[in-house]
Amino acid sequence: MDTQSKIEIAGLRKQFGDLVVLKDINLSVDEGQVVALIGPSGSGKSTLLRCINLLVTPNGGQVRVGADSFAFGPGTKLPGTRALANFRAGTGMVFQHFNLFPHMTALGNVMEAPVTVRGKSKAAAREHALALLAKVGLADKVDEYPSRLSGGQKQRVAIARALAMEPDVMLFDEATSALDPELVGEVLGVMQKLASEGMTMVIVTHEIAFAREVADRVIFMRDGVVVEEGPARQVIDAPSEAATQAFLGHFHRGGAAQPVTGAAS
C-alpha cells in the first residue's frame, strides 16, 4: 500500500443481502487533499463514505486511515468494538440530517465526545469547544439547544462537534442537501475554510459548482463502481465517460447546482 496517502481503500466490496452496492473500489487520498464523490442516487456514495470510518462493515477489501488499517473478507476477523471505536475517533463525519444530540446544548454536543471518549477534562473540553463554535461562527449560540437552531446553524455545530475530536480526516455526506437554499452558503463556507487549512476531506455532494471550486479531485460513481476520476475541473468541465457526461448534464451549468430529476436522496 502507498504509505504516503492519508486514506487508502483497496478492493473494497460491500453487499446488503443479494444487492451488491460496492464492487472493487480502490481509492487513495493524500494528506490535505479534498476529494468529492459524485454520482446518481443509489450509486453507493454514502456506503463508500461509511466504509471509510467503518460505520458500515465491508465484505471484502482493505481500509486504511492514517496508521490504522483493517482487512475484510473470508478468513479475517472482524475488528472488536474497542478497536472500531478507537478507529472512528480519528475520523470526523458530518451527516445530511445533522444528527445533533437534542438533549444537549450546542456546547454540550461539541464537548461530549472529547470528555466521554478521550477522557478530556470538562474545563479543557469546554475551552476547545468554545473556540470551535467561534470558528464556525456560532459564538453567540453556544447555550442553545439544537431545536432552536436553523438548519445551517445545526450543521455548523455538527462540524464543530466532529472537529472537537481533532480528526485526521473529515467525511461529509451531503452536508447541505437538507438545507434551505439560502442556508447552504454558510455551511459550504465553513467547509471551504477547513479545506484551505489543509484538512483531508472526502465530500459526497450534489453541489457540483462547490466540488469544482474546492475539491482537488472528483470521483464519479455509478452502480457501485468508480466510473471516472481525475482533477476536479477536468472531470466536471470535460468528462471523458458518457455516464459522467449524462449525469452532469442534469445539473445547471454554473450557479448553485440542483438536480433537475428531483431524485430523492
Next chain:
Amino acid sequence: MYQWDFAFLWSYRWLFLNGLGVTVGFTVAIVGFGLVAGLAAALAKLSAFAPLRWLAHAYIEVFRCTPVLVQLVWFYYALPIMSGIEISAITASILALSLYGGSFYAEIIRGGIVSIDPGQPEAAAALGMTPFQAMRRIILPQALKRMVPPLMNQSIIQFKNTSLVSVLAVPDLLYQGQIAAHDSYRPLEVYSAVAVAYFLLLFPLTIIVRQGEKKLSTSD
C-alpha cells in the same frame, strides 16, 4: 336503614398503618426489582445475540399473557414443588409481582430505546463512542424522557396489584382490612376505609404523572 359508624375504625388504626406500610414497602420492592428485570429484558431483546433475544421474548410473553393472580398462586404453591425449595409467601409475592411488572416495563423501555432516531447512535459511533457509551450518554437519556410517564403509569398499576398478595396471607392493607372486618363485623365501613386509603395515595400520584406527561409533550 344501615347505621354507618366510622368511629370504631380508630381502634384499628395501628393495624391499618401496619398494612399500609407493608403495601407501600411491597410497591417499592416490586417497582425496583421490576425495573431491573425490565431493563435487563429490554436490553436482552435488543441484543445481537439471538438466544438472549428469544429468552427475553419468552419471558415477556409468558408474564404478559397469564393473569397475575395465577402467577402469584403458581409461585407460592407450584414452584416449591417443582424446585424443591420452600419459599415464603412474601418471597413468592415479590418474585411474581416483580417479574410480572418487569415484563411490562421491558416493553416500555424497549419501545423508548427503539423510538430514538438511528442517526443518534450512528453519530455517537462516528465520534468514537462504544455502543455502551452511546447507550448511556446519548440513547438512554433521550429515551428516558419518553419512558417516564408510561413507567409511572405501570407503577401505579403495580401499586394496585400489591392488594393481590392478601390471598397468600401477606399482611398488606387489604389483608389487615379483612382482619378488621371479621373482628368488628363491620365490613362496609372497613372496606370503604381501605378503598379510600388506596385512593388517597394513588390519586395524587396520577396527577403528578399527568402533569409530567403534559410538560414532556410541550417541551418536545
